[in-house]
Amino acid sequence: xxxxxxxxxxxxxxxxxxxxxxxxxxxxxxxxxxxxxxxxxxxxxxxxxxxxxxxxxxxxxxxxxxxxxxxxxxxxxxxxxxxxxxxxxxxxxxxxxxxxxxxxxxxxxxxxxxxxxxxxxxxxxxxxxxxxxxxxxxxxxxxxxxxxxxxxxxxxxxxxx
Ligand code: FES
Ligand code: FES
Numbered sequence: 679x680x681x682x683x684x685x686x687x688x689x690x691x692x693x694x695x696x697x698x699x700x701x702x703x704x705x706x707x708x709x710x711x712x713x714x715x716x717x718x719x720x721x722x723x724x725x726x727x728x729x730x731x732x733x734x735x736x737x738x739x740x741x742x743x744x745x746x747x748x749x750x751x752x753x754x755x756x757x758x759x760x761x762x763x764x765x766x767x768x769x770x771x772x773x774x775x776x777x778x779x780x781x782x783x784x785x786x787x788x789x790x791x792x793x794x795x796x797x798x799x800x801x802x803x804x805x806x807x808x809x810x811x812x813x814x815x816x817x818x819x820x821x822x823x824x825x826x827x828x829x830x831x832x833x834x835x836x837x838x839x
Contacts (some may be wrong), residue, residue: 683746688755696742703737713782724810727783753782764830774823776814
């Protein structure tokens, strides 16, 4: 059975026709949003994380019809034209990735964390990102990246001297 949903997808009003039994992951990938990645498919790894109304959600577990009326953000919606979001810049600056497979989910989860807590401690970052796994083991660099992102956002987005 199909259903029409309308949502704000990466800042754009979007109308979609979805099956009632398909996941948001499948629908977003069909829209060409390939940053939303399936790895475990059972809510364990965080590779498919998107923000729904600002909250990190595993898209592999979320039924697509439930996004009706919601705001959905994927990593494709973070940069403004050619300008990376400060959290993206922080990950580049601190090399918070190796293969980058986990990176979209990490960055989106970090965005939700920093909206809730603009100055998290390393332990608070670890705790908040604990649902996002990095098979390359880049955790130390990821934590440094989130700390720099917090500094950047508190400074209004500018790179500190
Ligand atoms: S693919 Fe969704 S949590 Fe792993
Ligand atoms: S950078 Fe490779 S999985 Fe995290």
